[in-house]
Amino acid sequence: MIQTVFQKPDSLASVITHYCPGCTHGVIHRMVGEVLDELGVRDRTVGVSPVGCSVLAYNYFETDFHEASHGRAPAVATGIKRARPDLIVFAYQGDGDLASIGMGEIIHCANRGEKITVIFVNNAIYGMTGGQMAPTTMPNQVATTCPMGRDVEQAGWPIRMAELVSALRTPAYVARASSHSPLHTVQAKAMIRRAFQYQVEGTCFSMVEVLSTCPTNWGLPPNEADRWLEEQMMPYYPLGVFKTPDGRDRAPKPLPADE
């Protein structure tokens, strides 16, 4: 007898995505889709897609969706959730979207304690527009708008969003995971599940930052991109749970000393 042992989650559409080879958006979409299936909330979920590589995410999920303008997904999600608190609302955003143009929206959404979930994909670069410097671009990392590498004297240091958001007093669940290896993916999925679980229970705002690769704009083959993420990004962007709604379990790893 043939048994199905692996299939696409119902929450994901049966389509081919436009993402580049080696990009981990597809993996992160899948984790979100699996969690929506497992929690049984697909029928009452509304996603909000950003401007960036995942602008077409509404084609890839089998849920209702809103397409937000650049950076405003947390505000759009706020509107949806306040209008219909029974819906499960998530915003899916990249680092240019969330940490640059949308900094105001994410901080205030978190601070109001909106009962939504934010999936924040940090690949340290602008992808869709062609590899420009992001607020999360690493020091000395080359991008099309910093061809000599990011100069921290001029552009400042990369912004650590999980740390920033977890500094707010309002209860929240804030965590950082990575998507570059199967082991890290298992950890990321557990965090994403926990984030949605808090929303289902009506507990708090939740955000999971997921480190991601961009082989195309980093100019690296996928396997080397995975290594680059681990060696260059992870020391600066430590993984872990930064904040939980009960105030316990707040155990970020110590930040590396700035040179």
Place this chain on the structure above:
Amino acid sequence: MAKKLMKGAEAIGEAAIRAGCRLFFGYPITPQNEIPEYLSHRLPQVGGTFVQAESEVAASNMLYGAAGTGERVFTSSSSPGISLMQEAISYMAGSQLPVVIVNIMRAGPGLGGILPAQGDYLQSTKGGGHGDYRLLVLAPNSVQEAADLVIEAFDLADYYRNPVLVVGDGLIGQMMEPVEFKDDYAPVRPLPPKTWASTGHTGGEKPRSIINSLFLDPEVLEKHNQALQAKYAEMEKNEIRYEGYGLDGDYDVLIVAYGTVARVCQTAMEELEADGVRVAMIRPISLYPYPSQAVREAAEKASGVLVVELSAGQMIEDVRLALEGRRPIHFHGRTGGMLATPEEIVDKVRRIVEGRGGKS
């Protein structure tokens, strides 16, 4: 319900509630703060939600999200705040979402001042944000009319799936006048069911709802634009509103003015008529669609037309388009928050009658 003395801003807030709106997203800005303040205590009383956003940019995007669920949603602001909302307004027009926005206009440009003005006419009627779109724009001249138009705006927004903008000036927001609300509010026309709303994709019973203005295929986007233009053509056919003053009699000068400054013109007309000067007025209530035909027909009896605005001359462009050079058009405008006085208008009309009306 008996008449009640109400401040314009509060009447506007109450009107939204009477229309069944239970969601307000806004950000403080003078001179319209009494609208959000009123709703911040009234909405919780009726089970509604008031959110003070971190900016007008966020407020308008909250509006966009909430409107996508099919609920009635509302915001108010004043000129600089409305400028910040233009991003989301373009998205809402592109995504065909029904929302109601009130702009209590103040003097500009830039930070300008906080006193009444009509300097946002072009922004309101000719675009405002990016792309080919139109808002339905309504301009009341009294607190009662403001309340009535706000209630109707929710129906019009739902009917056309389009943002509706109600523009007043600081006087509309601040003055107190008697207002009467009907006890039994009912929509002015049958409204279509909101099958497009994103309320959850329930197992294939309802097609997936995607609230979106992105169409990367140019052929698809052009079709979308054509559908929008067809909708605006419907508005132009059905939603022209204006009020005439003395249009049935004979007159030498036709005044065209909207909003509160039209009331100043009414006072001037009384003085002129007492003096035997024959004058009439047409007051556009819908600024988009503009009552071009009515203005053109009304101008036929007159030898000259006077446009009065609290701006350097914005609506006058629509009057020129309407008249197509058939009559000389004169202008009287005040800016910076200065109000036109009846004396100024009387003087201007007299000079037009005497052939000294100035450049047209």
